[in-house]
Every structure is written in structure tokens, then in C-alpha cells.
Amino acid sequence: MFQVGRASIPKPAAHSLEDLDSVQRVLLHSDLEPEWLDSVQKNGELFYLELSEDEEESLLPETPTVNHVRFSENEIIIEEDDYREGKKYEPKLKRFTKILKSKKLLPKRYNKKNSNASGPVSILKHQSNQKMGVIVQQRHKDVNIYVNPKKLTVTKAKEQLKLLEVLVGIIHQTKWSWRRTGKQGGGERLVVHGLLPGGSAMKSGQVLIGDVLVAVNDVEVTSENIERVLSCIPGPMQVKLTFENAYAMKKETTQPRQKKAQLNTSDLVKLLWGEEVEGIQQNILNTPHIVMYLTLQLDSETSKEEQEILYHYPVSEASQKLQSVRGIFLTLCDMLENVTGTQVTSSSLLLNRKQIHIAYWKETDKLLLIGLPAEEVPLPQLRNMIEDVAQTLKFMYGSLDSAFCQVENVPRLDHFFSLFFQRALQPTKLHSSASPSTQQYDASSAVLLDNLPGVRWLTLPQEIKLELDTALSDLEAADFAELSEDYYDMRRLYTILGSSLFYKGYLICSHLPKDDLIDIAVYCRHYCLLPLAAKQRIGQLVIWREVFPRHHLQPSADSNTEVFQEPEGRYFLLIVGLRHYMLCVLLEAGGCASRAIGNPGPDCIYVDQVKTTLHQLEGVDSRINERLASSPTPCLSCADWFLAGSHEKLDNLTTSPILSRLHGASRVATSPTCRRTLFSDYSLKTRKPSPSRSGGPDSGLEGEGVGLSPHTTESQGSHGSEETGALLKVTKKKSALPNPFHLGNLKKDLSEKELDIYNTVKLTSGPENTLFHYVALETVQGIFITPTHEEVAQLSGSIHPQLIKNFHQCCLSIRAVFQQTVAKEKKKALNGKDHSGSTNSVSSLNPVKEHGVLFECSPENWTDQRKAPPVMAYWVVGRLFLHPKLQELYVCFHDSVTEIAIEMAFKLFFGLTL
Amino acid sequence: MGEEGTEGTIHLLCLAASSGVPLFCRSSRGGAPARQQLPFSVIGSLNGVHMFGQNLEVQLSSSRTEDTTVVWKSFHDSITLIVLSSEEGTSELRLERLLQMVFGAMVLLVGLEELTNIRNVERLKKELRASYRLIDSFLGDSELIGDLTQCVDCVVPPEGSLLQEALSGFAEAAGTAFISLVVSGRVVAATESWWRLGMPEAVLLPWLVGSLPPQAARDYPVYLPHGSPTVPHRLLTLTLLPDLELCLLCGPQPPLSQLDAQLLERWWQPLLEPLRGCLPLGTRALPAGFPLHTDILGLLLLHLELKRCLFTVEPSRDKEPSPEHRRRLLRSFYTLVTATHFPPAQLVKNPPTIRESWVRSLSWKDPLDKGKVTHTNILAW
Numbered sequence A: 001m002f003q004v005g006r007a008s009i010p011k012p013a014a015h016s017l018e019d020l021d022s023v024q025r026v027l028l029h030s031d032l033e034p035e036w037l038d039s040v041q042k043n044g045e046l047f048y049l050e051l052s053e054d055e056e057e058s059l060l061p062e063t064p065t066v067n068h069v070r071f072s073e074n075e076i077i078i079e080e081d082d083y084r085e086g087k088k089y090e091p092k093l094k095r096f097t098k099i100l101k102s103k104k105l106l107p108k109r110y111n112k113k114n115s116n117a118s119g120p121v122s123i124l125k126h127q128s129n130q131k132m133g134v135i136v137q138q139r140h141k142d143v144n145i146y147v148n149p150k151k152l153t154v155t156k157a158k159e160q161l162k163l164l165e166v167l168v169g170i171i172h173q174t175k176w177s178w179r180r181t182g183k184q185g186g187g188e189r190l191v192v193h194g195l196l197p198g199g200s201a202m203k204s205g206q207v208l209i210g211d212v213l214v215a216v217n218d219v220e221v222t223s224e225n226i227e228r229v230l231s232c233i234p235g236p237m238q239v240k241l242t243f244e245n246a247y248a249m250k251k252e253t254t255q256p257r258q259k260k261a262q263l264n265t266s267d268l269v270k271l272l273w274g275e276e277v278e279g280i281q282q283n284i285l286n287t288p289h290i291v292m293y294l295t296l297q298l299d300s301e302t303s304k305e306e307q308e309i310l311y312h313y314p315v316s317e318a319s320q321k322l323q324s325v326r327g328i329f330l331t332l333c334d335m336l337e338n339v340t341g342t343q344v345t346s347s348s349l350l351l352n353r354k355q356i357h358i359a360y361w362k363e364t365d366k367l368l369l370i371g372l373p374a375e376e377v378p379l380p381q382l383r384n385m386i387e388d389v390a391q392t393l394k395f396m397y398g399s400l401d402s403a404f405c406q407v408e409n410v411p412r413l414d415h416f417f418s419l420f421f422q423r424a425l426q427p428t429k430l431h432s433s434a435s436p437s438t439q440q441y442d443a444s445s446a447v448l449l450d451n452l453p454g455v456r457w458l459t460l461p462q463e464i465k466l467e468l469d470t471a472l473s474d475l476e477a478a479d480f481a482e483l484s485e486d487y488y489d490m491r492r493l494y495t496i497l498g499s500s501l502f503y504k505g506y507l508i509c510s511h512l513p514k515d516d517l518i519d520i521a522v523y524c525r526h527y528c529l530l531p532l533a534a535k536q537r538i539g540q541l542v543i544w545r546e547v548f549p550r551h552h553l554q555p556s557a558d559s560n561t562e563v564f565q566e567p568e569g570r571y572f573l574l575i576v577g578l579r580h581y582m583l584c585v586l587l588e589a590g591g592c593a594s595r596a597i598g599n600p601g602p603d604c605i606y607v608d609q610v611k612t613t614l615h616q617l618e619g620v621d622s623r624i625n626e627r628l629a630s631s632p633t634p635c636l637s638c639a640d641w642f643l644a645g646s647h648e649k650l651d652n653l654t655t656s657p658i659l660s661r662l663h664g665a666s667r668v669a670t671s672p673t674c675r676r677t678l679f680s681d682y683s684l685k686t687r688k689p690s691p692s693r694s695g696g697p698d699s700g701l702e703g704e705g706v707g708l709s710p711h712t713t714e715s716q717g718s719h720g721s722e723e724t725g726a727l728l729k730v731t732k733k734k735s736a737l738p739n740p741f742h743l744g745n746l747k748k749d750l751s752e753k754e755l756d757i758y759n760t761v762k763l764t765s766g767p768e769n770t771l772f773h774y775v776a777l778e779t780v781q782g783i784f785i786t787p788t789h790e791e792v793a794q795l796s797g798s799i800h801p802q803l804i805k806n807f808h809q810c811c812l813s814i815r816a817v818f819q820q821t822v823a824k825e826k827k828k829a830l831n832g833k834d835h836s837g838s839t840n841s842v843s844s845l846n847p848v849k850e851h852g853v854l855f856e857c858s859p860e861n862w863t864d865q866r867k868a869p870p871v872m873a874y875w876v877v878g879r880l881f882l883h884p885k886l887q888e889l890y891v892c893f894h895d896s897v898t899e900i901a902i903e904m905a906f907k908l909f910f911g912l913t914l
Numbered sequence B: 001m002g003e004e005g006t007e008g009t010i011h012l013l014c015l016a017a018s019s020g021v022p023l024f025c026r027s028s029r030g031g032a033p034a035r036q037q038l039p040f041s042v043i044g045s046l047n048g049v050h051m052f053g054q055n056l057e058v059q060l061s062s063s064r065t066e067d068t069t070v071v072w073k074s075f076h077d078s079i080t081l082i083v084l085s086s087e088e089g090t091s092e093l094r095l096e097r098l099l100q101m102v103f104g105a106m107v108l109l110v111g112l113e114e115l116t117n118i119r120n121v122e123r124l125k126k127e128l129r130a131s132y133r134l135i136d137s138f139l140g141d142s143e144l145i146g147d148l149t150q151c152v153d154c155v156v157p158p159e160g161s162l163l164q165e166a167l168s169g170f171a172e173a174a175g176t177a178f179i180s181l182v183v184s185g186r187v188v189a190a191t192e193s194w195w196r197l198g199m200p201e202a203v204l205l206p207w208l209v210g211s212l213p214p215q216a217a218r219d220y221p222v223y224l225p226h227g228s229p230t231v232p233h234r235l236l237t238l239t240l241l242p243d244l245e246l247c248l249l250c251g252p253q254p255p256l257s258q259l260d261a262q263l264l265e266r267w268w269q270p271l272l273e274p275l276r277g278c279l280p281l282g283t284r285a286l287p288a289g290f291p292l293h294t295d296i297l298g299l300l301l302l303h304l305e306l307k308r309c310l311f312t313v314e315p316s317r318d319k320e321p322s323p324e325h326r327r328r329l330l331r332s333f334y335t336l337v338t339a340t341h342f343p344p345a346q347l348v349k350n351p352p353t354i355r356e357s358w359v360r361s362l363s364w365k366d367p368l369d370k371g372k373v374t375h376t377n378i379l380a381w
Helices: A011-028 A033-041 A091-104 A106-118 A162-167 A200-204 A227-230 A246-254 A258-274 A280-286 A315-322 A326-340 A377-399 A402-405 A406-423 A436-449 A462-477 A514-526 A529-535 A559-564 A604-616 A616-626 A652-669 A672-681 A697-735 A740-752 A754-758 A789-794 A800-831 A832-841 A898-910 B040-055 B094-110 B112-116 B121-139 B160-174 B199-211 B263-278 B321-341
Strands: A046-052 A066-072 A074-082 A140-147 A212-216 A237-246 A289-294 A309-313 A344-351 A354-363 A366-373 A495-503 A506-510 A539-548 A570-579 A580-588 A771-778 A783-785 A849-857 A872-881 A887-894 B009-016 B020-028 B032-034 B057-064 B070-077 B079-085 B152-154 B178-183 B184-188 B217-224 B227-239 B242-249 B299-303 B308-312 B353-362 B375-379
Touching: A046 A315, A074 A212, A074 A529, A091 A462, A091 B217, A162 A200, A162 A227, A237 A366, A237 B020, A246 A506, A246 B227, A280 A315, A280 A406, A289 A315, A289 A326, A289 A406, A289 A771, A309 A315, A309 A406, A315 A326, A315 B079, A326 B057, A344 A377, A354 A377, A354 A402, A354 A771, A366 A406, A366 A570, A377 A402, A377 A406, A377 A514, A377 A539, A377 A800, A402 A406, A406 A514, A462 A495, A462 A506, A462 A604, A462 A616, A495 A514, A495 A529, A514 A529, A514 A570, A514 A580, A514 B160, A529 A539, A529 A570, A539 A580, A570 A604, A580 A604, A604 A616, A652 A771, A800 A849, A800 A872, A800 A887, A800 B321, B009 B040, B009 B094, B020 B040, B040 B057, B040 B070, B040 B079, B057 B094, B070 B094, B079 B094, B094 B121, B094 B199, B094 B217, B094 B321, B112 B121, B121 B199, B152 B199, B152 B353, B160 B178, B160 B184, B160 B242, B160 B263, B184 B199, B199 B217, B199 B227, B199 B242, B242 B263
Parallel strands: B152 B184, B152 B308
Antiparallel strands: A046 A066, A046 A539, A066 A074, A140 A237, A212 A237, A289 A309, A289 A366, A344 A354, A344 B057, A354 A366, A495 A506, A495 A580, A539 A570, A570 A580, A771 A783, A771 A887, A849 A872, A849 B353, A872 A887, B009 B020, B009 B079, B020 B032, B057 B070, B070 B079, B178 B184, B178 B242, B217 B227, B227 B242, B299 B308, B353 B375
8 A cells, every 4th residue: 555656656766765755654644545546547647536425414314425436547446435434445355356346257246235235325327338448336237137928828917017027027016105205206116025936037136125127128117117118028038127226216215306416417427437328428429420630641552441540539320421531621631721821620511411510620740620510519619629629638648649649548538538529519418407497507608608718717705715815825835744845855746836726616716827727627627527516515536647738838938947947847737626626736846846757646745735725625615605695796687577577477586686676776875986996996917816805895795795695595595505606706796897787787777767776675667687697708817707507597587598598609609700800810910010900801890899699589488379479689799809908798688778888888897907 | 902912812613523524713812803723633622522522421511721711512413613712701601602693693694404414515614604704793892792692682763663664564565574674783673573583593684784794785595593494585685874774584575676766765765864863873772862870881781581682882982991891891791690690590490589780890990999980780670
């Protein structure tokens, strides 16, 4: 155990001190031996994820389950451990079972018994993935049994489930007492109450009493349809029965709702773990999509079949076609570049009447291609995606060549791209969450937000912010305890370059330069770590890998590194997740620290320190929640409120309009002059985009927050901790962007109904708050802000999701136009300003600065047939600001807002950083 | 406009799909026809990739580089049109429509029969020469927008009803129902039957008349790409006033000689003044004195059901930017908005109703507010 972590590194004699060090270290930590140590791969990489159900929150009488998942070279092993009992496997045994399992020697029964004995059960379905060699212990198990319906003499089944008994040999009694919780929609669960002696089920030896039969040949069965399903078996054949084991069943029945949510999320987790998720994957395989890495240099004489393909994924029939026409892409890439002098960026083609876009990414003499159906992924988006992919791969592997051309990377890339396509083609599946509205919001916004070069950012009140900053700074300073150089009297292993803290997928604190931050964020986004942290509490997440941040690897990027060391300083990314927190730390080896040799694995001390930092922040967590249990600040309206007659019906929703109006009231109460001073004081030029709240308006806002809290709790009480995100957001808007758009609306309010503002009781009349949604992108800091999931979830309505979806689609197309503008501007800057200035605008609309689209929306399921469905018109407006900094703002608002108000909103937003 | 540099070139290639023999290549640069041509090897490989894909049941439809767009389209499995455009702000939508128009023009002048059953490539090449002029007018800068919108360019005459009456009377006298009055490629007035012409030819015929060199009278055989792609009709044109022509579409009868001066005089002499009033409409489209806000620099009004459009950049002529510039802006705005927000209906499931879209482009001057702001608007119901 002692040498783990550095085990694979060939150590020169000079490092004996270090050896001693690591021994000492492990000794020190021997009482809490890190669970992830075994998972470190040969090349030092680690991806260790462990879920936990919080003990306090858990309603289960059973012991909480902890699932350990380990990534090792070619297998994933999930182990079960029971923390509460403090029980640990003996390492040797653990290894032994691991080996057994990896060689498929261990019968499934073993797992079964094991889990029965120790209680906890893996939430994962059993899957064996050929390619990856994954072996996972299952919650579901498949049993193949032989059935022969011909042996049956046709009898009139007086008893229910006759066939089940006769054919399969499973006895199920429909006693009410067997049901654990009231009603399950559509039939009872098929619990195995007994096995028929000599029956196929017993012969198989894998069906146990207490198991629940959930599917026959992947057809879901209950007591209602089992007979029908079984009667469909035409003749003697092998039938696959899928059982859920008793323990999991119990869990599910005691709290079906929670279980369901967890199942959803575990899809995501499964994907992360590199498992195949049935159904999802299958669906995807039917849509043509492909990624290929081709070489352009071919020696035509020896050319073999498919020799130019260095990597491709996936292997499916639909993508086979795309692979077969790779000649087109190669030719086009070569020829068009010769003819036009610019690189080819994309192609479109029709395959089975389906339009497919192919994006190109050329690097030296290699070509990366990604093809996706136009229906799912519009072209501008695809272009951004391929750029993202290339960037992420470079971040992870240094260059595309080193990513694709090494054989051992293939399974990893397969995993990488399976996640990638999952995100591209079925965003809903990954963004599953408890409430359908947030899920939809996630899915629709992912399309846009995943493409933005930024991180979703939230601000906190000053004091919390300060605390976070201090904690991170302490960590980064690395000058205490084991991290300090004095401690061991030797060079430290790594210098911490910076860190950034995420909470529930929102960035709350960052000490990283923009480029690094974005690199890390793209990595996290790619591995779905952000939604993961948002949706479930992470038991423990440790990621360690060498990375190649472009910011640091560019020559003369960092003066520090230049002075102290040879250009090959190496960088490591350490991500530690705990509950909803995730802390990403960028480490540098070489330079001030000692140089890295070989492929160092994660260092316990650093991991522990980071973890400690997260533990420190536990208190803050609850305070944030508390503090943020107030209203959404840029108050949003639900589109549905604008439909005629819907006001009366939506009683439960009125809290939010009340909120917004209340909010509006107090906003106006703080005088405009006051706000202006805030703007002038405020500067985003600080290293961290931390909005410092200046005194004046603060007090006013604070009071408002308090005043509103009773209302909020009414509507949000049940959401519990999930609220945090929303609230974080809120403060950001309060301080950094004092409601630019909202202010505009208020202006209107003010002018039209000045009295109403102070008389908040009178809520039913008067002009409405007409801001629906917004997205603001600040490229300098690499952040963007939008309303949070919870804010959106509050505004549930029939039209609102539709509206938000439209909004995101529009933003996407508007942004595509803006991107052209930006590209032109860059070109212009390169070419020099003399001649191109005049030619640019001659024939095209460039540079586009603002783009607006007006929509009409009506409820989808309008029941009243006498009246025509009400129609609502709303705008989506995006504006791009090139000077002094690149900024984009997208707003969605009701048609009734005056142009002046909007103009005002934009002015305020862009004025902020001027 | 001449200073566009190397960019802004359009190459149009027409090949016989089966043999890959180029039928013609047209190029234009900066809006004017150019002689510069693509090397033969490039033409070959452009066609090659398309054919290669087709053999594997993959239709290559377009490709883009940073500044160039290539669009392939094959018609009736016998003609492949390829366009390669590096014009600024070009889009697939524009190029696809361009190819449709070009093919329409080829059918209009040569007939579908010739194009689908290519027996003698050399002869077809010669015949296609007749269509160069028309095709070049699509490639270059045109004052019309019908090629892009696929709607007939119209003008609003000051005394429309008078002209309409005269037109129907003349139609009766001449013995054909298809008559229109065209001023420099835009339809001033037309008979009901003329309006009922199908899509490519409704735009193509006035366009053809506008692109031909001025003549007092013509008798021109045309195929109607939609109506009768294989049987030719006669297009008779009679110049009433310079730039103002009367177009008749008819079968073998009546001969041109029958439409003599007397007949013309009888019907059109009394309307000389209204006809004169139509002349300046060529570019202005709206009659003088039409109330229009002074800030409106250009206008494009589409009637999607009737397939007619009104396009003008003449109001407040003297202001910046120049009419040519405005025309291009409006064209690219139309392309942008149509391509992104009003996509062809069948592609989108359950689209939200988009009513209006606008772009505020801050161009060519001070990047801050002091510069001129083009604010364009398309309203489509």
C-alpha cells in the first residue's frame, strides 16, 4: 500500500528522500487511507467518482450505500463499501476479488451473496461491455433460462400468473401483504415468492427468492402483463429474465419518487463511468454521427484499406456510410484550400434524406471531422463544438496527434466521444433532474450555453465571497503544514497556480486566469461534472491528470516559469469534489517546484489539502443557502402571465409576480443616482470577477431581500438546498448588473404608474414586469450569467418553457451572426485597418451589432375550443459590443416594452465595464 | 465597389452529370462578369466529389471554407450545377436559389428535352450560349431581387386601373391571354393569366426581357420551365417607350406582323401619359409623392402568397449610403433572416411563429453610436 501513488514510477536513487517522504506521508494518513489509490492508472491519471446519499437526508432505514467506482486501465470495478459500520475489506481480498471479477471468474452469485451479507447494493445495472471490459456489480441481473411452452398442456388459468409458474418456475403470490407501499401504477411488482422445484428458474440457480422480475427479454413486466408477455413466447427458446434484487426493490418501494430521480441521474453517472446505458445508446446509434481523425498524407502505392483513418467512432451502420465517403472530405479539404486560400470549415450532405453537417478541423497534415445531423445540431453550433473538442483534447493530451495516435488512448477517446455525442444528441438525458421544467430548461439552454466561451457564474455576498477567497488563497499559498517546503525540507512537488471553486455547477470563486479557467470548464463540461455536482451530492470525486493549458504552454506566456526553468514545466489538474462543491486546482511541476518525472499519480497531500479546504467551506454552504433563500433579483416574468385570462387561474404562481413587483418597488426606492454611483465605483477589471458591493444600494437591497423571504419560502420550501444556485445568481445581479433590463422596465413602471410602486398591495393592475429571460456573456472574464434553474422553475407555465426554448435557439442563431462579425473584426485587425475598413461593409451586413427576432407563441394544448388560443408576442434581442471589451447580451422580453426601455437596458449593461 | 480585391468572385459551373463534361463556366467578380476561370483540374475534382458521394447514396450539397461557399445541385440526374462563391455575406440559401434560377434559365432557352437527353454535347454547348446573358445577370449585381426572393419584381404604377383595362382590351384584340407590361425587368401590370404563370418563369420572363438588348420588337422562342418545359412558346415583345415593353406569351398565333403599329396605337396612344409616368418607376418602384418616412432608405415588401415583391432603394436618394450599397445590404439582410429565421417549412417541426426580425448593423464608420445605423425590417405574416 505504501508505494501506491508512485508505484509505477521508476525512481532514480536521487529520489530516495522522496521515497521516505511518501512513506512518512502514507504513515501519517494511514488511518484514512484514500480509497482512490488503487484506481490510479499507469500513466498517473485518476478518475475516481463515488456517490453518496447523505445520511441526514436519507429516508432509508438501511445503511447508506457508497459505491466505489474505479477506473483502471481497461476495466471499471465498482465496489461496495459500508462506511457506517466502518467495515473495510482487507486489501488483499479486495485485490483478489478484483482480479477474479476482471477475469469473469467470479460467478454472479458471489456478488449477490456478498451484497446480501453486507447490505448495500450497487445502484448500477449490470452491463458487460466488450470493448472496455467493464465488469460491474449489478442491481439488476439478467438470467437466461430455457423455456418450452410446447410442454404445457393448455389449461385454463384459474390462478393468476399461471404461466409464470409453469413455464418459468417462479411462484408469485398476489397477496396484498406483499406490497410494501400502497399502489404502484399499473400492476403489482413480480416478487419471487418461491421457486418451483425442477423449474427452469431454480435450475438456473441465479434466481433468488425476494428478487423482483422486472423484464422478460427487455419487455417490462408487472403482474398485469406477465401472462400476456409469456404467452407470446412461440416455442422453445432462451428467455432473458431481468431481476431487480430484493434490497434495491425495498429501497425503491419505500421511496419511489426519490428512487426515480436517482435512477435518472445514475444514467449520467453510468455514462461517466463509461458504461453503456441501454436504450440511450441504442437510440443514438441510429442517428448518423461520426468523428474521424484522418491523415492527409498518404503514400498512394502502399495504401491499404482505411489506412488514412487514424481514429473513428462510433462503429455503427449509420456512421459507416459517413466513413465510407471520407474521400470527399479529404479531397475537399485539399482542393478548396488550394483554390480559395482558406481552410475548409464545413460541409453539408444528404444521407437518407437527412441533412448532415460535417465540421472540419485541420491541424498540420491531419484532419479531424465531426458529423452530426442538422436537425439536432445546427451548423454554427457544430463549428463551436469541434473547436471545443479540439481544445479539450489539446488540454488533455497536449496535441491532437498525441491524443489520437496512441493506441492506449483509444478506449479513453471512445469514452470521451460517447459522452460528446450523448451531449450533442440527447441533452435531455444528461440533464435529467427532479422537476421536468428544469430539465427542459437545462436541455434547451445547454444548446446555447455549452457553446459559450465561459462559465456560468454566480456571485455571493461580500462576506461569503471573502471567506471563499481566503480559503482558496490559503490553499494556493501552500505554505503551511505538509505543503510548505520547510516541512520536509525539500522542494515541493507542485506549485499551485490557481484554483476555482464550483458549487452545484456554478462558478463561485476563481483564482485562475481566463484561459485556464475556460480550459478547465470545458473539460468539466465535457465530463458532465458540473451537472453532476448540481444534481447529486458527490461522495468523493478525485480527478488527476496531466494537462496542457495553452495559456502556459505558449512561449513567453508566463514570465515566472521562464525565469526558473526549462520550457518543459508540466501541469497537472486536480479536481476534488465533495457534495455540491467542486474545487479545480491547477498545479505546476518544474519551475519553483521540483520537476515531475515519469507519470506521477495524484499526491495524497495535495488531495487532502484540497479536500480539507472543501471541508472548511461546509459552513459557508449553509450560510449561502440561507442567505440566498430570497427572491430572484432580476425579476423575471412568466410568459403565461401575459395571456389573457390566465391571471385568475394561476393563483399559486402569483407569488412570483408579487415578488417581482415587490422587488420592483424597492428597486425604484433606491434612487437612480445611487445606482449610478454604484456603476462608477464598480470595476470588473479586478483579477477575479468578484463583484464588490458598494455600500449605498446594498442596504436597500438587503432590506428587500429580507422583506421578500416569506414569499419565497412559500413557493420554494420544498426545493431545499437546490435553491442555492438561484440565490447566488441573485446577488450577482444585484451587485454587478443592477438589473439593466429590469431597470428599463421599471422606468416604464415608474412613468406610467408611479403610485402603484409604493402600494404593493395593489398588485392586480398596472403594467407588468415584462422581462422573461436573459443571458449575458462577458468574454474577458470568461463568464456568463443567466437565471438559475430554480428561478426558471418557479416560472412554470405552459408557454414559458416553449419561450425559453425559442430564446435559446434564437440566441444561437444570433450568436452565429455575431461570431462572423467577431471573426471579421479579427481579420481586420490582422490585415491592418487601411483598406479593409471600406470593403467590409460594402456588400454584407457586417459588422452586425444587434439582432432582434419577434416571436409569437400560443399555448400548446389549448382546451377552450370556442376561443382562439391567445397569442403572445415577444422579442429576443441580442447585442454585441466590440469595444472596449467583447461582450454579448441576449434579452427576451414582451412586445409591450418600449424601445427606450430596452435601449436603456443595453446601455446600462455595456456601460458597466466601460 | 470596384475595390473589392480578390474576394467577391462567383464561379458557376455546369456539367453533364453522366460524362462530367463541362457545358459552360461563368464567372463574375465584384458584380461584373469576369473572364477568370477555374483550372480544369479543380472543376474535375469538384464534380468528382459530388459524383463519388452520389454513387454511395450520399448527396453532397454544400461546403464552406472561411470565406467561400460551394454548392452542388444536380437536376434531373443529367445536369450538375456547381457554384463557388466568395462574395461577402453569401449563404447557401442564396446560392441554392441562384442555381435554381440558372437551371430555370437554361430550360427557358434550350428546353428540358435537350438537357435531360444529351445526345450531342457540342451542340448543347452552342445552344446554351444563348442563355449566357441571362445567367450572367444572375451572377452579377442586379437591380432586381426576384432571383433571391423567388417572387416577381413589381412596381406600383400611378394609374394602375387604366393600364390594367388597356391591357385586357389589348389581350383580347391580340388573341392571347398572357400579356404584361414590363419596365426594366419589373412588372407594371399584367393580365390574370400572366400572373398565374408558375414559379421560375414568372420571374424569368421579365428578367429575360430586362436582360436583352433593346429592340423595337422581338419574337423569341421560350420554354416554360414549369408550365411547358418541352414545348416552346413564343415570347413577343413590343417596345412602347424606351425601357417600357409589352410582353406577350403565345402559341403559333398571332404572328408578330399582325401586331402592327395601328393596333398598338389604338390601345396605347390614349394612355401615353400614364405610360410615361411608369418610366421612372423602374428603379423607384413607388410612384412619386408616395408618403414614406424620410428615414427609410430601402424597402422590400413581399407578398408570399401572390409571389410578388416590391423592392426599392431609391427613397431619399441623396443620403448615404449609395443605392448600390443599400441594395446589397437589403439583399444580405433578406438572406440572413430567411436562412436563419424563416427556414423552409418542411424542415422545421412545429416552428414558433416568427413575425419580425431585424438587424442593427453598425457599419463602416465610427464603431460607437455616431456612425450611421442601418435598421432594416422585414415583416412577414
